[in-house]
Amino acid sequence: MAYPFGEIEKKWQKHWADKKTFRAENKSVKPKYYALDMFPYPSGAGLHVGHPLGYIASDIVSRYKRLKGFNVLHPMGYDSFGLPAEQYAIQTGQHPEKTTKDNIARYREQMDKIGFSFDWEREVRTSDPNYYKWTQWIFIKLFNSWYNPETDKAESIDTLIPKLKNFSSLSEKEKSDTLMNYRLAYLSEAWVNWCPQLGTVLANEEVKDGVSERGGYPVERKLMPQWSLRITAYANRLLNDLENIDWSESIKESQRNWIGKSEGSSLKFQVADSKLGIEVFTTRPDTVFGVTFLTLAPESELLSELTTAENKKAVDEYVHYAKNRSERERQSDVKKVTGQFTGAYAIHPFTGEKLPIWIGDYVLAGYGTGAVMGVPAHDSRDHAFAKHFGLPIKQVVEAPKDWDIQKESFDAKEGKCINSDLINGLEVKDALKKIISEIEKRGLGKGKTQFRLRDAIFGRQRYWGEPIPVYYKDGIPHVMEENELPLVLPEVDKYLPTEDGEPPLARAKNWKHQGKYEYEKTTMPGWAGSSWYYLRYMDPQNKNEFAGKDALNYWKDVDLYIGGAEHATGHLLYVRFWTKFLFDLGLIPVIEPAKKLINQGMIQGMSAFIYQSISENKLAPTLYLSNELLHKDDVRSDSFEKVEEIFVKSGLSNQEIKDVKYRPIRIDISNLKNENELDVEKLKSKKDFKDGVFFKEEDGRFLVLREVEKMSKSKYNVVTPDDICTNFGADTLRLYEMFLGPLEQSKPWNTNGISGVFGFLNKFWRLFHKGEEFDQFVISNDEPTKPEIKILHKTIKKIQQDIENYSFNTSVSAFMICANELTELKCNKRSILEPIVILLSSFAPHIAEELWEKLGHKESITFAKFPEFNEALMTDDSYDYPISFNGKMRFNMELSLSLTPAEIEKEVLANEQSKKFLEGKQPKKVIVVPKRIVNIVV
RNA sequence: GCCGAAGUGGCGGAAUUGGUAGACGCGCUGGUCUCAAACACCAGUGGGCUUAACACCUGUACGAGUUCGACUCUCGUCUUCGGUACCA
The missing domain is CATH 3.10.20.590 (Ubiquitin-like (UB roll))
Structure with a gap:
């Protein structure tokens, strides 16, 4: 007989909600602890078993910290603006707000069943006007700020104006344009990732492999006026401050790579017979004597002036080709070298040699100056370019013996300079210093640090996002007054772009600032609201401020932040950026949002595939083959003869039968009978499959192919936590998810071991109970024996250490060992069991509360004290x-x-x-x- | 290509500063209970050798090395997963 988890869990979930057990106070003499989960986007698929993994871990820590005497802030909310709800709205006409509300209700219901100790009074939703009012408010602050390189922080734009020459004599438009070059939120013409299918631009990190991360649509480059945030101003601080936070090395490393700091020098090349100059950025000015050509990006503005008449046609054609080559193509054939000679030459600043000027799409317009000096001997890309177009290769750094510089470039930043005039014989390291000072002395350029990081495009041509609080007066953008916020998202008749290609907000009727001025029509990107939400949790109801000073100063920053590693270069970079910005303005007391970050591993799904026939002939019925049939050595098995028979009957010719192909298709895993067997009848009841002909194995089973993939609705492999809560209870789910393995490790979901965890909870329950049904609570008040005391203290120590090391899988083992040992000793002594119930309460809170109450306690176990271990009693x-x-x-x-x-x-x-x-x-x-x-x- | 993480039984995974490899759980085998099943309980379970026991050999991806002693440290090789991709 299983312990009555159903009753118990319902009872305590209600108790916690009624008594507001987990309410956090903004004023307390206790030390604070802030445990934060990355809040979810409430998708229509509901919560799957991967979501709670991190939530359970942070919940264990939160409950543990409460027992340790901390005032714990452990909130939850919803990142509720975003594309899927809008796509759904376009398809169905249903307002995204409605979809979002429904989805949130479902998420909440699912979370409530798992018994989290969230303080629900602090819930935030980024799509709530009371919330996004402050997102807009921060945008206005960004607009009104610039980054002062002298003080190395953001300041009010007012401190910039006195530094600008002749500013007061400029026209209004000129003033606006000038300041736009400094504002931290600014409007500019920018090359963007345009996704025609989604009808919007995407940020760099929303593009993966040249297609949109959501939906997988092609992305092309387009020049558009765009609102952007000047995150690049913070590049150095974002990089340096990584040193001081306890985040995983892999996340820090990806941020470092994303920021991509490189040190080098700018260098100007004069164009022959022209006033034009071409500035390049190079990290290897020491190889300047090996330059044999220059290459410009196809987008370069200099092209029109540089290109000679006889090359004009070829250059135009190439530029056209390069522009229309989608990002995907460019990336998929990186190896393919393309380019075009402009006909123009540049003068080598040291030797006076004439260097041909080329264009090539391996040069990126957005990085450095959009121009490179070609040193084929010491840069593999230049080498490939030179080889392809037959340009000379000139070695200027000594390579190892037998190195054929014509065959392969020598890129290493080491060796002696040769053929290099004034730096001959120097080691690369010293040559760099000398040549940079020489470049500076001659006024050709200067030492320079370059970042790979780009400014973040902030506008999206979409409906379901925060409106940007900007209006246009005489073509000049103005931000709204703070007291006019929030700028509420207007109603529209359709969620599609207008016929003229304007964003959906252009459909809003009479939507004008003060009834006169056009509002900005783009909305903020998905990451806007999440860039500061951790602050709003501190004081979510505040009507006058984004959060009150007292709350901000008390809670300060997040002590433990748990979430997925996929946010490494998106959210986690932006939230650091906004934190630093708000700090610069004196609005918050911290420069980093989270001291400690843990990336929980992904729980992968096991997709199921079956083989489907595809034929050109429409008359052919669709056949489905059991997994092993296709892999049989003898394809002419009985089944295949029958397959052909069917095709012949349907009137297919021999050739058509030959052309029939089979492809694996995903089927929903709810159609499986067991691990790899399909319930054919169940699948045939679905309309897509009802006319299919199914071929089974000889033994009558229909086998599917299982493969580990990301768990997602579109892959039909989602497992929700609900069934486990119903069949085994939330406490089992919590323990099992932890028992699966180290938190940070990704692992496919399988329920094979769940009975072990469930068995443990029953065993634990039986320690306190007697009788046939184990329903009589019996506890002894006898003095414990030495071995019993030893078990207790050993367990306290282990659990405490494991929680502090976030090693939850081993704590579950420790509990099992403890229960096994106490069962062996038939121990039902209060003095042993009572402290163990407290230990267990962070992991399996419902059963712990119930036993705690039965032990005679009136107050929730939340307010108990974590037991202390005594090393002396353990040995x-x-x-x-x-x-x-x-x-x-x-x-x-x-x-x-x-x-x-x-x-x-x-x-x-x-x-x-x-x-x-x-x-x-x-x-x-x-x-x-x-x-x-x-x-x-x- | 580059960066990061990791390779331990049939499976998920344990193993302090280098100190009994395989904890705990699943699965499997045998048994007790039961009319039977479920639950529970007991015993066994890396591989090899041996009729069997005692014992012995071997074993943490592979190959070397350091050490009294290596899953752990060093060097080299291979594989897998994750991130990233012409950033000059």
Whole structure:
């Protein structure tokens, strides 16, 4: 008989909600602890078993910290603006707000069933006007700020104006345009990732492999006026401050790569017979004597002036080609070298040589100056370009012997400079210093640091996002007054772009600032609201401020932040950026949002595939083959003869039958009977499959192919936590998700081990109960024995250490060991069990509350005190020493811990068994490690 | 290509500063209980050798090395997963 988890869990979930057990106070004498989960986007698919993994971990820590006497802030909310709800709205006409509300209700219901200790009074939703009012407010602050390089922080734009020459004499439009070059939120013409299918631009990190991350649509480059945030101003600080936060090395490394700092020099090349100059950025100015050509990006503005008449046609054609080559193509054939000679030449600033000027799409317009100096001998890309177009290759750094510079470039930043005039003979490191100072002395350029990081495009041509609080007056953008916020998202008749290609907001009727001025029509990107939500949780109801000073100063920053690693270069970079910005303005007391970050591993799904026939002939019925049939060596098996028969009957010709192909298609895993067998009848009840002909294995089973993939609705492999809560209870789900393995590791979901965890909870329950049905609560008040005390203290120590190391899988094992040992001792003593219930309460709170109440406590176990362990009570007087000979363990020997190493040695050597292994020889050496091991070298 | 993480039984995974490899759980085998099943309980379970036991050999991706002693440290090789991709 299983313990009554159903009743218990319902009872305590209600109790916690009614009593507001987990309410956090903004004023407290207790130390604070802020445990934050990345809030979810409430998708229509509901919560799957991957979501709670991190939530359970942070919940364990939160409950543990409460027991340790902390005032814990553990909130939850919803990142509720975003594309899927809008796509759904376009399809169905249903307002995204409605969809979002419904989805949130479902998420909430699912989360409530798992027994999280969230303070629900602090819930935030980014799509709520009371919330996005402050997102807009921060945008206005960004607009009104610039980054002062001298103070190295953001300041009000007012401090910039006195530094600008002749500013007051400029026209309004000119003033606006000038300041736009400085504002941290600014409007500019920018090359963007335009996704025609989604009808919007995407940020760099929303594009994966040249297609949109959501939906997988092609992305092309387009020049458009765009609102952007000047995150690049913070590049250095975003990089340097990584040193001081306890985040995983892999996340820090991806941020470092994303920021991509490189040091080098700018260098100007004069164009021959022209006033034009071309500035390049290079990290290897030491190779300047190896330059044999220059390459410009196809987007370069200089092209029109540079290109000679006879090359104009070819250049135009190339530019056209390069522009229309989608990002995807560019990326998929990186190896393909393309380019075009402009006909123009540049003058080498040191040697005066004439260098041909080329364009090539391996040069990116957005990085550096959009121009590179070609040093084919020491840069593999330049090398490939030079080889392809037959340009000379000139070696200027010594390479290892037998290195054929014509065949392969020598890119390493080491060796002696050769053929290099004034830096001849210098090591690269020294040559760099010397040549940069020479470049600076001659006024050709200067030492420079370049970042890969680009400014973040902030506008989206979409409906379901925060309106940007900007209006246009005489073509000049103005931000709204703070007291006019929020700028509420207007109603529209359709969620599609207008016929003229304007964003959906252009459909809003009479939507004008003060009834006169056009509002900005783009909305903010998905990451806007999530860039500061951790602050709003501190004071979510505040009507006057984004959060009150007292709350901000009390909670400060997040102590533990848990979420997916996929946000490494998106959200996690933006939230750091906004934090630093708000700090610069004196609005918050911290420069980093989270001290500690843990990336929980992804819980993958097991997709199921079956083979489907595809034929050109429409008359052909669709056949489905069991997994193994296609892999049989003898394809002419009985089944295949039948397959052909069917096709013949449908009127297919021999050739058409030959052309029939089979492809694996995903089917919903709810159609499976067990691990790899399909319930054919169930699948046939679905309309897409009802006319299919299914071919089974000889034994009558229809097998599917299982493959581990990301768990997602579109892959039909989602497992929700609900069934487990119903069948085994939330406590089992919580323990099981932790027991699966280390938190940070990705793993496919399988329920094979769940009975073990469930069995443990029942066993634990039985420690407190007697009778046939284990329904009589019986506890003894006897004094505990020494072994019982030892078990208790060992467990306290282990659980505490494991929680502090976020090693939850091993704590679950420790609980199991503890229950096994106490069961063995038939221990039902209050003095042992009571503290263990407290330990367990962070992991399995419902059963713990119930037992706690039965133990006679009136208050929730949340307010109990975490027991302390005493090392002295855990140790025995003796230790069972493993005795090894030449490092090989041979036998064990129980020895008193009071013995000195010399005494141990004597005892061991005197032992009968030792004599056998010594074979009469004298031991060369005896190593005794007290309380560890004895090793005898023979 | 580059960066990061990781390779341990049939499976998920344990193993303090280098100190009994395989904890705990699943699965499997045998048994007790039961009319039967479920639950529960007991015993066993890396591989090899041996009729069997005692014992022995071998074993943490592979190959070397350091050490009294290596899953753990060093060097090299291979594989898998994740991130990233012409950033000059």
